[in-house]
Structures are given as structure tokens and as C-alpha cells.
Amino acid sequence: MIRLIKNGKVWADGRLQDADLLISADGKIAGLTEKSVDQTQLADGVIDAAGCLVLPGGIDVHAHLEDGAETYYEASCAAAVGGVTTVVDMPPFHVCSTPAGLRERMKAADEASVVDFGTHGGIVVGPSDLVEMAGVAKAGAAGFKVFMPAEPPVSREVLWRAVQTAARIGLRLVIHAEESACLEKEVNWADPLGFANARPAVAEEAATAFVLEMASAAGAPIHICHVSSGRTAELIDHYRSMGVDVTAETTPHFLIFEKADFHRYGARLKTTPPLREKRDTEILWQALADGVIDTVISDHYLGELPREDGQVPFEEKEAGIAGLEVSLPVFYHKAVHERGWTLDQFIRVIAENPARIFGFDDRKGKIAPGMDADLVIFNPDQDDVVKKYGEFSRAASLPYEGWQLKGKINHTIVRGVDIWDGNAIQVEKGAGRYVARKS
């Protein structure tokens, strides 16, 4: 029993191939076949991908799936609509600090998610969390989050011990790098730039340097979250060239927007860390192209339901941008359509690198025989408009609302099953499966 994706251009072996794609009954890629050999009669189900690219599904390794005003199911549907086939959940504080907490979260996700999922452990905020790290790793965490600017902030002693523990157990520390000492206590909310000015770039840069210096000494694997500043990217490049096992992510919003955009977009762009200068966005694009920054993630977070009038006072809005549903199409539009990125660069950033960093690359991130058939059927020539309310994520606060995009996702396929057909979610709650780190 096989399924067949016909008439598309399939991304495999680092190039687009005019081929049909065969998927076996267990949801794995069976192989590519010449279009001239018609397999339709043999196939159990056929998807016509004429005019479309058949790409590896997106892997988003940092999204807040059930935190704030959204259920895990809704967020996972947003991922499906957005072409994300594997999502790594960033849990709320303390929820996954213990093995039991992590297992409970994974169980809830297993019953809700329509896409495949992993879960980060954490969040380290105190010494009591340190003793749980090994157990959390064993229970299956993808990484272990450390939110440095917690209240009270993660102490230097706890951070150092977390880095040493990570080195010992081989679990990647996933760092929200902001040094609390550099953050202003008072925000001038009357100033559209007040929020950004209160969280200056030096907070991220100093925190990154501090963590990476410790990682260098201890030999710990580190992942720097949502890099916003160009200097942070330079620090990552420096430490990696010294042999430190550091990986990094950024977001579409840090690549696209700059601080001055707060004048126009206001609270729709409120997130931490905040937006930086134009020169930072340019350095981030280059760092991403050069492989200094490995991946683009949504950092999806729907803090509150959108208000009817669409007006959100800056001060009241929870920091976060709910981007799962549009991050990949927006990033594709900006990177490939506007900046002339190759498909090779795009796929590396959205699928291959994140799969490798978090140990899923034996099953995910690539179209090759034996890999999970996690696919996006994407029409690069079709125009699309970002709607005010997403299909599922209810994210009226999206800064991308009304944007015209080149390229549209027509199908999202997880392990051979068409979970989004361009109109509706095709599977029941809980169709997604947990993705373990390879041992």
C-alpha cells in the first residue's frame, strides 16, 4: 500500500527533481519515481502537486503552544496551516521542570496535537531545578530552557551549575539571554520606543557572552534563543570558531522589523527581547545565510485573545507574537522572493538544521528514503494575503495582517497523512506524535 504525490517538483538530494514521490503505509518516504512511470493504479491515495514544490515540512523548535489564551490543539492546527510538521513546545514556567511534569505535558500534547511535537524541559530558575535536569533529559526533553531574566533572575551560580550539568548529561541548554542588570526597571509607556529602550541590546549581548564563556569552559551544548542583535550573532560566531557547541535561532520579526516600526505597529510587535536597529536586521540576515544562526522559529505566543476593536494598549499587551500560522510563508516571501535566497538555504534553515540540533535528523528534516514523509506542498507562484484572524490561532495582533505574500501552502503532510489540505484540518485531535531525541 503506497501513497503518491504526483506532478510536483520534489526537493531531494539538495535539488528540485521532476519526480513523483512514493510514501509507504508506515508514513515513510519510499522513494522517488520517474513521472513517466505511472504509479496511480498502485497507489492507495494520490495528491496532485502540479505547479507546486514538494518540500520538507518546517521544524519550529521554539513555540509556546499552550500558554496564554490558546489550547495546544489550536496552536498545533496553526502549525499545520503554517507548514510546520514538527513543533517543539516551550512550556510555561515550572511545568516541565521535573520528569513527571514533562511526561504530563507530553501526554496532554499527545492527546491534542495534530502535528508531531517535542518538548523542552525547564525552566531553570533555582537550585531545585538543577537536580531534576538529568531526569528531565531522560524523560525525553529536546532541550532545557533557561529564562535568565526571570523574577528573581537566574543567579550566576545556578547558571554555572546548569551549564556544568548540561555538559555532563549532554542536554542542550536553551537560553533566553537577557541580563537583568541591564534592563530598566521603569518603562516609559508614553513613548512608543519606551519598551524597547528599557530592554537594550547590551542585555542580550552581555548574557550571551557570559553563558558562552561558561559553556566554553565546561564543554556544554548551548542554544541561544531568538537572537535579536547583530552583536549577539558576532559573539556566537566567535565562540563557535573556538569550538564551542553553540547553535542559535532567530525569528521572522527580528529579520523584518526594526525598532522604529514600533511607531507604526505599536503593541502588535511587543515581544521580548524587543526589536533592534536596521543594521541588526542586516547582520542577522547575513548570519543566517552564513550559517552562524542556524534556524528561524516563530516563538509563537498568544498571550491574550484579540480585542474586538483591535486596539491593544502597549502597556497591557502581553509580550509575544503568535506567528505559527504565517512564519514560514512570511519568511519564504522575504528570504526567497525578496532577497533571492536559494531553496537550499531556505530548507536548511527551516528543516535540516533544527532537526539536527535537537536530534530528530534521523527521521525529520529531509526528503529521502526511510525518512518520515513530513511534507509541505507549496505553490511558489500563488499569491496569498495574511488574514486578520488566522484560521486557528486567533492572532489578530499579528504584525503581518494584510500582507501580500508570494507563495501559498496547499497541503501539509505528517508521516504521509494529509493533515491540512489548504481548506481544513483533515485529522482528529491527537494525530501528532511525540518525537524523541535520537540516542
Ligand SMILES: [Zn+2]
Ligand atoms: Zn519564547
